[in-house]
Each structure stands twice: as C-alpha cells, then as structure tokens.
Amino acid sequence: MSVVRRNIARTDLAIVDALASCGTATVHEAMGRTGLMQSYMRPIWRGARVAGNAVTVSVAPADNWMIHVAVEQCREGDILVVAPTSPCDAGYFGELLATSLKARGVRGLIIEAGVRDVMELEEMGFPVWSKHISAQGTVKGTLGSVNVPIVCAGALVNPGDVIVADQDGVMVVPREQAGKALELSQTRLDKEAKTRARLAAGELGLDIYGMRDALAAKGLRYLD
C-alpha cells in the first residue's frame, strides 16, 4: 500500500540548528554511537554542514515519481531522505527538483542512490549526500510512500527524525532524543576544547586520559 502521511511531528529549528553546529562525529558519540548511515554516503560538494527534519521517501528502483510527491510535504527546515527498495545508482534528482525544494526552504537531500546536475547543485548551494553520481534518468511509473519509516544506508529513519550531515557522513537522531542529544553533544564539545588545548601544548593523550595503567595491565610491553 502506497501512502503519503501529511502531518508529521518536527523538532524546533533552534535545536536542529544547534545540532548542525555540533557535527556528525560529536552527535554520533553523544548518541552512544548509533544512528550513523553507512560511510558510502558522501557529500557531492565540499564543505556543506546541515541539519533538518526528515521527510522520508521510499522509491522504486530507477523511478523518481515519489520525490515529486514528497516535495509538497516539505517545509522550511526539512531535509528529504530517499531510499530505493532495491539498490540503484540512477540519477533520481537534479537541479529542477532542487529548485523546487529550495523554494520551500528545504535544506538538503540524503539519497541512497544517484543524483545528477552536481555542478549546478553546488552552484545553487544545495547540499546533497548520495551513494552515487550519475546522469542516468529515471521513470515515473511505480508508487512508493512518503513519511513512512525507511531504512536508508543502513540506518532507520522515521519521518520527523533530525538529520545531521557534514563531511564525515550522515546521522539520524530520533526526534524524541533530539534535545538530549544536543545537551550531551555540547558537554562533549566543552570537554574536547580543554583536551585540545592540552594536546596542542604537547601533553600526551596517554597521560590526559590516564591510559598507562590499563595498557600495562593488559600486558603491553615496551622494547628498546
């Protein structure tokens, strides 16, 4: 059954924006090392860092019809998350769809498939994380669903989850954990700032983190 869910809960954009500034590596640690998509999801242009509320799309292989359907469900601060029902490298998305999403305030696209018009997307400043880049076109013949739970690049994404994406990858933060994830991320960043200063001054992690005893206890031996 193909459905489009119109009303989904979203997270306040102040929290979403703060998560973006923490970055995926920090949020991933704060979340107990869960929620990261596979490492083959790469940004199509260098430098983007965004966060947004997920509008999810399940599409048929090489068929982008449901992306057109999904556009209407997007609003300011959203990120479109697209996964095909079987692996496909076709170019589901290009600058026309990006133009449409941009007009609605959408912040980016996460797609476990291919995209095209990558130079134009960079010039528009529209961020995309994809598995492939390909000029290959798609058809419009098979239904899928919008705003249902999907698995994208190995991660479960529920509509309304917060997506954080940067040059290190793509994180999914379940909506109900977004506030807590932010709090833990900021604590972690504060701590890292102090560690960074000590490391820059030449102190060793072995000493700062107090690892020497544990290493010796495990049996590590030093040879000259």
Place this chain on the structure above:
Amino acid sequence: MSVVRRNIARTDLAIVDALASCGTATVHEAMGRTGLMQSYMRPIWRGARVAGNAVTVSVAPADNWMIHVAVEQCREGDILVVAPTSPCDAGYFGELLATSLKARGVRGLIIEAGVRDVMELEEMGFPVWSKHISAQGTVKGTLGSVNVPIVCAGALVNPGDVIVADQDGVMVVPREQAGKALELSQTRLDKEAKTRARLAAGELGLDIYGMRDALAAKGLRYLD
C-alpha cells in the same frame, strides 16, 4: 589481430561543442536514456565539461603501449577513449602523454582504468575521466588496436562517436545521431528553462507535470 585504423569519420566541431554545452544529463535524456558509461567513471578534477570525437584504444591489462600509438591518430577536437581487455587499475596515463595529446589539440581522456600525475593534469587543465587513480606503472609489451569498436565502462564506442563528459559522467553519442541528439537536447533545455522558473516561483511539479490524476489512479492514498 592488432590494427590501427587511420581514417575515421568525425563530426563537425560546431555540433560537438554545442553538445558539450548541453551536458551529459540532457544529452542522455535526448538519446532515449542510452549511451551512458557506468557511474564509476569520475572526473579526476572538478569542473571539466568537454565534448570531442572519439579515438578509441583497446589495451592489454597494465600495458599502455597502444596509447602511444593512438596519439599519432589524434587531431584537434578529439577525445581519447581507452578500455583494457580485462579490469585493471594501473596508472596508464600521466602528464607526459597529456602534454603530447595537448600539443595535438586533444580535449581529454576517458579511460576505464587508472591514471597518475593527477595534480599535474589539473594544473595543465587536461580533463580526464577514469575508473581509478594510481601511481602504478605499466609495461609496453602487448599489442592492442586503435580506432576499432570498443566497450568502455559498459558503453559501446565506435571511433568517431561523439563523447560528452562532465561532472555527471560520460555519454557516447553515435556519430550518425549527433545532429539529432543536439536538436532534441536544445528543445529539452528550452522546456526546462520554463519549468525552472515556475518551480522557483513555488509551483509544484505535481501540478506542472499534471501528475495528480495518474497517482490517484495508481492508488496513492493521503493520510493525515
């Protein structure tokens, strides 16, 4: 039998240049979604967009001898297209060969294998699309052929076909279809320009393309 075909028919560079400006995604659509190489063919540096007449080279694995032979067959406006007879990631091509090709007016290289000297190639502004980047050297011991039909990255390339390559991939346009492909591409671009303006103004693809009835007929359901 190893052969070098000296005389091949080419396409007028005015048509070739116009195809370059259309880009691979557009030309691919205009061609009925045929002729695209596999998506693992990637530009070694960012921003190149070229078109040219194909000089084809069939090479042995890890043996670049025939590329040296092929250089002599190239002229202004050509693109060298190289495929090994079995998969190989060695670096068949570097800045010396590029220097030689550039001196003959060649516009770029398409190779389903590896290249090296990629910083130098970018500094020279010599465009390359390859499957791999590798410093691995090759030998000169086994013959191949120049200007015979080859399969490169899943696409059939006949000598004299028009190659269009940009950040979205590499397209092969059969020589006899080049004029028609250009005409259809330009029609498509004109149409897209109008659509783009409407999408930027906030209209939905669902309405512009008139998709709502077809979606409903297929059974798409909206839930609140």
Place this chain on the structure above:
Amino acid sequence: MSVVRRNIARTDLAIVDALASCGTATVHEAMGRTGLMQSYMRPIWRGARVAGNAVTVSVAPADNWMIHVAVEQCREGDILVVAPTSPCDAGYFGELLATSLKARGVRGLIIEAGVRDVMELEEMGFPVWSKHISAQGTVKGTLGSVNVPIVCAGALVNPGDVIVADQDGVMVVPREQAGKALELSQTRLDKEAKTRARLAAGELGLDIYGMRDALAAKGLRYLD
C-alpha cells in the same frame, strides 16, 4: 604479544624531503614498480604531498587505543601508518589526535581504515590518506603493537621506512633503499624534463622512444 618498539632507525630528513618533491609515480618507477599501496588509499583533501619516516601501528578492528600509544613514539618528520587486523571502516582518527601529532612535528597519517573530522583536518593542514571517511567511533579495549612490520593496503611497511604520499597514492620506500631511490628518481625526472619539451613541441612518443620497429615486429598493421 603486544609490543611497542621505542628505538627505530630513521632516514635523514634531507633525503626524505627530496623524495617528497619527486612524487609517488616517479619514486615508484625508480623502485622497479614496487612498494605502492592499493589505489583505494586516497587523500582526504586535495593537494597534499608529503614524505616522512614511518611509525607503524597494528590496531584491532574499530579500536584506536594503540594510536594513542603510538603518538608518544613519534617525532619531527614522522608519518603514522596504521593498519587494522581485519577490514574496518570506522573513524579511528580525528582532529584531537591530529592536534597531538602536529605538536610533535608529525607530517601526516596513512590509515587503511576510516577517519573523521575531515574538514577540521583540512583546515589544520594535516594530511591524511585513508580508505574510508566515517564519523563512526572506536573503542579502547584491545592491544596491538607499535613499530612492528605491518601490511597496510597491500604493502609491507617496516618501522623507519620512508613513506611518500601525494594525489596519486602512497609509496613505501624501504629505509636502506632511500638514498638509491632518490638518486634514481632524480635521474628519471631529468630525463622526463627533456622528453616533455619534445612532446610539447609536437614530436611523437613513437619516435622519441623509437617504438615503430618493435610494433611492426609484433605485427601491428595500419589500415586506411
């Protein structure tokens, strides 16, 4: 048995620096086409070219404890070379470890696994060649070894070997061959400079390298 070898022989940095300026493709040829890591080892940012003395680290999958141990063994002019005992794409290394290595004069990281904080690493100017980029965190629970022989991306690396890395890949030069490798590399560069000038002037490699007779002897045929 997990060990850390403290004293390793290194190569004079004058030789190391000169090898860096030759580049991997040239040094690879000078070494008889040996010592190159697999082509999946790619720079995480564009433009880096370095050489240094290898401090080697054997790590458990998804466990970066031994990298912290290895930092203490590094000094000015070193490059850290890390290989997991089974394939892993986790992000073993980020900007905190880079800060620590930089404070010790380390020139870069070669890792057959993942790294994270790639934007920060680029901003710091800290060069990394890796197999993956991933925000995925690692644990600190299993010992490994520092400064033992390791296999990294298909190449044997002994502690103290010279690593040369640029946009074409990563080369390992056995320590005792570093001087000879430099000498042969420089000879090769001199020769290439002359060839480059002739090629740029339009001469053909077929003639410069005297290939025509050998091609004919092998049976190459020219057709019109």
Place this chain on the structure above:
Amino acid sequence: MSVVRRNIARTDLAIVDALASCGTATVHEAMGRTGLMQSYMRPIWRGARVAGNAVTVSVAPADNWMIHVAVEQCREGDILVVAPTSPCDAGYFGELLATSLKARGVRGLIIEAGVRDVMELEEMGFPVWSKHISAQGTVKGTLGSVNVPIVCAGALVNPGDVIVADQDGVMVVPREQAGKALELSQTRLDKEAKTRARLAAGELGLDIYGMRDALAAKGLRYLD
C-alpha cells in the same frame, strides 16, 4: 544503553513453518515487495530453507560477546539475527555457538558479518546466511543489545518478526503481518501452479498475462 529484552512475542510455529515452505520470493511478492535483505546475504551451504522467530542482536564490530548473551534468550523455533554497528567481516560465529543454539532448538543464523567453521556447520546441518566467511576471530569487550529493533542488511528487524530464508535470500515478515503474508503467499502459489502448467505446455506469458495490447499501446514495434 545496553539491554536484553527477555520477553518477546512470537508467532505460532505452524504459521512460521508454512511460510518456510512458500519460500522468500513468494513471501516477498505477497508482502508487496518489502522486507527483503540485501542480496549479499548468502547461504553458507546449499539447500537450506528455514523460517523462525527473530531474536535480534546488535553487536560491536569484531566483538561477539552479545551473541553469547543472546543464546540464553533463544527457544525452539527461533532464528538469531545479528548486525554489527559498523561493517565488519570477522568470523563472529562457529560450530561451538551453533552447538549451543542447536541444543535450544534454534533453526539458523542470519548475520551481516562473517562466520567460520563453515564445513562443520554444514555437517551439523545448521543453516547460516552471512555476508562473509572468515576465520578471523572476535573479542569480548563491548556490550550491545538483545531483542531491540535492528537494521540487518538493509532491512528493519524487530524481535519476534518472522524470518524466511532460502537460496534466494532472507525475508523479514513483521510479526503482525505473518498470518496475512501466509494467506497471500498461498494464493499466489496456487495461481502460479496453474500458470506453470500452461507455460510448460507451450503457451506464452504474453498471452496468459494479456500483455500484447499494453505493449503496443506503449509503442513497441516488431521488425522483420
């Protein structure tokens, strides 16, 4: 937070067994083409066809501690489903664990990682679908969870879902849909039996399925 959920709802084994006899391809079609794991999940020996109730395990990379924990939660008719939190090809599982599972009536293992002792597993008649085969050992140092929702090979698996696995792959049937899936699968099998007889007698699918008009309407042309 690492948890082990002890009480999970399961499906009656009569339904589970009937689903096994339908096979993955049929159940996949009956489920609207959803729920299939990625095609890299392959049986380690030829001929197995099983179904069972899922006990799920989330494990750290190269750490099989939680599989030992999960054994205790298994009972007659279960299938263990294991996914690492980042990709790993290590051999998490061998004949000792299989001996233990067999003693509890467990019907098989689905693991998005590696297994070892594959000859012994075949001799025991213990079915396994895995992504890799590897003798590589694992550690016991990091917690995970048992009977939480996991993503395994691209499919969401909730504890208690029905797993159907055969030579074509691995299907996940959400527990609440098991009865309906069976009903639809059996209807499909009945229909296919009739079609098979007609095809074997030489009738064409073009005629049986009445495709000729639709093909003509789409513009298919026959040439002599």
Place this chain on the structure above:
Amino acid sequence: MSVVRRNIARTDLAIVDALASCGTATVHEAMGRTGLMQSYMRPIWRGARVAGNAVTVSVAPADNWMIHVAVEQCREGDILVVAPTSPCDAGYFGELLATSLKARGVRGLIIEAGVRDVMELEEMGFPVWSKHISAQGTVKGTLGSVNVPIVCAGALVNPGDVIVADQDGVMVVPREQAGKALELSQTRLDKEAKTRARLAAGELGLDIYGMRDALAAKGLRYLD
C-alpha cells in the same frame, strides 16, 4: 525507440555444440582473448556447460517486461542474453520464465542482473549465469528492445552471436567467426592434450615451451 527484431541469422547447432565442448577458456584463447564477459558473471549452479545462439534483450532497471516479449522470439538452441540499461540486482527471472523457455528448447540464460528460484532452476537443470541472486521482484512498465546489439557484462553481444558458457565464465563469439573459432579451438585442444601428457610425466613447461633463453635474456637471475 523500442523494437523487437523477429528474424535473426543463427549458427548451425552442430558448430554451436562443438564450441560448447571446447569450453570458454579454449574458445577465448582461440578468439585472440576477446569476447569474454566480466568475471562477476557466475553460474548459479555447479557443472553447467552450454552453448547457443544469442537472443538479446535490453531491459529497464528492475523491469522484466521485455523478457516476456523475448520468449516468443526464442527457438531450439537459443540462449537468452539480458542486460539492464543501468546496474540492478533485482531478480528478473525465476522458474516460471524458465519453464516457458525450456518449452521452446532454450538452453540457458545470461543476465547481468539478478535471478531467483535458484534451487528450482537447478532442479529443472536450467543453466543460468548471472551477476546476482535475489528474491527482489520486478515491475512491467517500461519498454526495451529484443534482438538489438547490447553490452552485457562488458561484452558486445549481437543477436545471433554464439554464447559459450561454463564454470569459467561466459564467452561471446561473433556469428561470422564461429566456424573459425571452432577450428582454432580444436587445434588448440589437440596441442594441449600432448602437452598435458608430457607435463604429467614430469617434464617442465620451461623446457616444453622453450622459455629458458628468453627468461635469461630478460635478466632473470637464479640465487642459491
């Protein structure tokens, strides 16, 4: 434009059958090491060795409609060769289609995509070489073509070419070269039979093939 070509030239089955008995490795050598499909094309069951006349099918990704169209074009001694227009691992083909093909005397299937019902196909004795095995279903919505030239797994296949397939892979013999390929294959087999006897008796290839001088001339050194 989607077309079905009804009349294609085929090769006499006596020649086809004789090529089957030569095997792919021998025919590949006889053909000057051309015409081999990529090594990812593997038999789905062990032991099949066939040859036949190619009926080619170009299909859309995850859409098997044209295979139904192609069945009607097949006759005794044919092999169906299927390639999607972009990479796809879906299961395009199962035992119902095999039943239909078998009723027409078709000898096997070569498909650069997925198949399902692999146990049933083995029980039927219907040989298949594919890139993937997957229960994933396909749709019937987009046209393709039958009996046009296609690229399948890196090899150009024209309708009516002879396909030879065994446990070593899949070979394409252009129709007009089939007789010559057979003659050269048989000569090669005769020669190998003699060599085999000498090798079995303990003679060395170094002596039988007279390689020692060439090795020494190249500079090979023996050390004690």
Place this chain on the structure above:
Amino acid sequence: MSVVRRNIARTDLAIVDALASCGTATVHEAMGRTGLMQSYMRPIWRGARVAGNAVTVSVAPADNWMIHVAVEQCREGDILVVAPTSPCDAGYFGELLATSLKARGVRGLIIEAGVRDVMELEEMGFPVWSKHISAQGTVKGTLGSVNVPIVCAGALVNPGDVIVADQDGVMVVPREQAGKALELSQTRLDKEAKTRARLAAGELGLDIYGMRDALAAKGLRYLD
C-alpha cells in the same frame, strides 16, 4: 631485479600435516589472530583442506610467466602462493599448470587473482584458493620473482612459511613459529572438545565462560 631463490628452508611435513588437521580458525587463534589472508580468498571447490610449505611468486598483472618458472622450484608438500604487483582478475592458472604441479607433489595453489578450468581442477582434486575465477588469458612478457617475501591478500608470506587453507580461508604461519602454533592449536582443540560436549548438553556459554559478572559490571541490563 628479478630473482629465483632456489634453496629455501621448509618445515617437516609431519608438522605441516598436523596443522592442516587443526584448520585455519584454530591455527589463527593459536597465532594470536595474526596471519590470516583477506576473506575474499575463497576455495574454488568445496571441501578442500590442506597445508604445505610456501613457494612464493610475485607476478606482473595478467602475466603468468613466473608461475612456469616457479614450478621447477616446487617439491613434495609445497603450496604455490602467487600475488600480482597490481590487482588483476585474469585467469593465470589452469589444468595444465595443475598437472605439472601435481606431478611434483604440490598440494595446492593460493592466488590473489583469477584461475580457470575450475571444473577440471575439481575433477583432478587440485585445491585452489583464489580471488577470482575467469577464463581470461595472460601473457608471458614481464619478469617477476620466485621465493621472495610477498604480500598476498593482505598477509606477508615468506618462502617456506606454512600455509594452512580450508573452507574458512587461508592462514600463513611463519616457519619458525610452526611448531609452537601446532602445540597451541592442539591445546585449543582439546579444550574446545570439552566445551562442545557441555554446550551440546544444554549448558550456556555465559556460565561455562563465566561471563555474567563481567557483563553486569559493564552495565548490561535485563528487561522483561
């Protein structure tokens, strides 16, 4: 420089044979989880389990000349270990070479590349572990070396090391550690036999290995 080392030290075949009967998983554990080749090295036929003394061969891509050279260096109880200097899937080895090796008492082949004639190799009972299967032929034009240290599938192999190979993969045991590895392997097997009996009787690994306290200490929680 290409060399053939004629005299290498080997391990007594009694020890070698005993290692074969232990299997790769056990020997790998006994060796501290080192020495395993990558998991893409797979047996070409089901059921083989062998051990032997390594004769190593470094070959050029798609060039099997040095395998012919290596045959002469082999004797009763050896295993040939072959690695190309850059990745290659060509079929370096078939039944003629196997006939020659068999005549000399060689027990099998380990090759990080392709082989062909796989049905014939199975019929001969000649065991092979390879990365690929391919009918693709190779040339005889470039020298390599025999009995030098090589890296094969991620593992360092010195001539005379003991190779143990079975359905779980391929292990390299450094020659000087062969006796110790055997001793530790047998101890491990004895211990496993006892554990197996207890597991088969229904005892849990959690209790046999005494894991419950450690799990609780790490914070594992049980929920109902």
